[in-house]
Amino acid sequence: MNAVAAVFKREFSAYFVTPIAFVFLVIFLVAMGVFTFYVGHFYDTGVADLTIFFSYHPWLYLFLMPALAMRLWAEEKRSGSIELLLTLPLPVWATVLGKFLAAWAFAGLALLLTFPVWLTTLYLGQPDNGVILASYIGSFLMAGTYLAIGAAVSAATTNQVIAFVLAVAVCFLFTAAGAPLVMEALSGWAPAPLVEAVASFSFLSHFSAITLGVIDLRDAIFFLSLMALFLFANMLIVESGKGG
């Protein structure tokens, strides 16, 4: 755990000593605001809840989370510091976990800073705070899953641009699996179990289930087990790099 903490601390503070933290937080918050209030016409709905706000999260995360994760390994490989990191007495799993947790904590911070949107609904009416809390937790879990995918992809390349583009592509597959476009295309001909299987891997369906206000254990487990899966893949990719 000490090893995880050491990696976490370095990785988390790295966001803040570079302009990454500032740029990311500004873009994240502006994008959240623009989509909620302008694209989503929050005021026109006349309802004091955050459904619209949360409905854009999967699509914003699709680009923002890979941007946060792309540097995690690719930058170390490019600069050569990976050689230092992997010859320090740190278990590989601890390095993988420490890096991931730093990115996830940073995403969590960005998410917390969206609290003025919640304050707006409090000012306008009486929102269901239970639903909002559940949605925030669901959003945080989904962000972690996108980041775990991004981290694993980042470990497979030395180029941050490639890491970003590939991560967006993989994340898109998981996001869009439940989108109406894909579902309609499948449901015409594919057998029902296949349609259900594809839909069951969709971030959209699991996330929207949570934003209805109930954190079903199955939805939470879905995100957590995907995270574990991609972190394990991340570890295998790093280990396999030792073969030269």
Next chain:
Amino acid sequence: MLEIDNLTKRFDTVTAVNGLSLTVRPGEVLGLLGPNGAGKTTTMKMVTGYLAPDAGTARICGHDIAIDTLAAQKTLGYLPEGAPAYGEMTPREFLSFIADVRGLRGAAAVTACEIAMARTGLESVFDRPIETLSKGFRRRVGLAQTILHDPEVLILDEPTDGLDPNQKHAVRELIRVISPAKTIVISTHLLEEVEALCTRAVIIDRGRIVADGIPAELAARGPNGRLDDLFRGLTSSDLGSGNVGGAAA
């Protein structure tokens, strides 16, 4: 104590390190010599656990690097080629991260960082980002990282490469000061460095040891009593074909 046992590494069809065996004892400063691509860096990467060997292993203070990796890495200080570090960090932050990883806490960590910075002459730059420092200072940050936890075994890959004569001298002095009771391996292609610093020289070529002895004795074997004559006689020229070339880089 460092024991290298039949270490072998192949990249595709090229054998970069070919059944290399070597024992280095405390108090020895071993200079690993060889032309570019001879397998020096690949050997160091395997000894420190960065690359997995295809055959053979290395033991650091009795800990097998393949089986008991963390215990071996704890007793080891390693300066990779080019002294990589985290450029956005200052030397102070970087060293306290290393201290953290090495399990040093509180006052022990502060003391270790201060000693390492004093020994490598980093006091004047400890609050400037590493990426803004000169090559000489960056190398010293790398060295400070290697000696921070006072390791038994030091593996230094070209510690003076690209430094000016004064900086080279400073780095050699540092190695000389810490060398009693330590096991030190440095790779270099500066023959004068071996003569100035090392108690033992090993020349490798195409992944095999071609000479092993006290630098002065090896030099005496050359036609003119000079180490570079022996070096040229024993190793293959890059200009010819068939050298392993960049595969080990």
